């Protein structure tokens with residue numbers, strides 16, 4: 001889709017980080033926005049920064065099918081169309097896989113995987129019916145392409161979100177659809193993701209063990225050295241215009257992944273340094 005001006009974009013997780021940057025970039029492109037997040041104050045702050053753009057906001061928990069359905073109903077009811085859907089909301093929690101409780105994994109997979117699946121199920125049929133050009137951007141991660149110690153739960157969700165993106169792109173092509181898909185796989189980005197515990201529903205919180213704390217600190221350090229969310233948003237707009245499926249934010253990641261795949265295909269476990 002070359003022309004974005006005058007079209008409608010939906011962004012989940014729009015209250016912070018990459019989602020906020022996407023919202024502001026789409027606003028600058030002249031798009032109408034529907035912004036969604038669980039965090040009311042953060043969402044209002046993004047809307048306030050969006051300048052003259054037409055902006056609607058909706059408190060949405062992407063892990064909840066009915067909440068995403070309500071978001072889609074408002075989009076197609078009040079804005080009459082959706083041209084760009086960004087299933088972006090996500091959370092991080094680290095720790096060895098064997099220390100993750102069922103509720104830890106349910107929260108991670110609920111937001112990072114089911115959030116994407118609910119977005120696909122609630123929006124894509126109506127985007128197909130609309131019969132215009134359109135683009136779905138799923139925020140995955142390099143953690144959806146390779147695993148690192150201490151981030152197993154996160155990677156499980158992100159690998160699955162990448163599989164969902166790829167399968168969606170295949171199915172849309174098979175159906176002769178005009179919709180395109182991008183799987184956004186950033187490396188470290190300067191956002192609040194390391195502080196995802198702030199968003200954990202009350203009652204699900206557990207006292208973090210040393211493995212979880214160490215992983216969270218590592219993500220926090222990486223984020224400090226990461227790229228700016230606005231840079232990611234610029235790459236996403238290019239990927240939409242160029243119909244690019246896999247979007248890495250750093251060419252170094254491609255070289256590392258190639259090496260890791262070769263190691264994997266030789267039957268050995270790719271190690272991280």
Ligand SMILES: NC(=O)c1ccc[n+]([C@@H]2O[C@H](COP(=O)([O-])OP(=O)(O)OC[C@H]3O[C@@H](n4cnc5c(N)ncnc54)[C@H](O)[C@@H]3O)[C@@H](O)[C@H]2O)c1
Nearest residue numbers: 013015016017018038061062089090141188189191192193
């Ligand atoms: N920051 C990084 O280094 C990095 C790297 C790769 C991928 N990602 C991915 O980028 C996406 C955005 O994260 P970010 O880095 O901007 O983090 P962030 O914490 O700054 O922003 C995430 C936003 O998602 C919202 N959110 C969380 N749970 C939600 C839910 N259940 N429903 C709706 N909204 C919810 C939060 O309130 C927040 O506004 C995530 O999918 C994350 O996994 C981030």
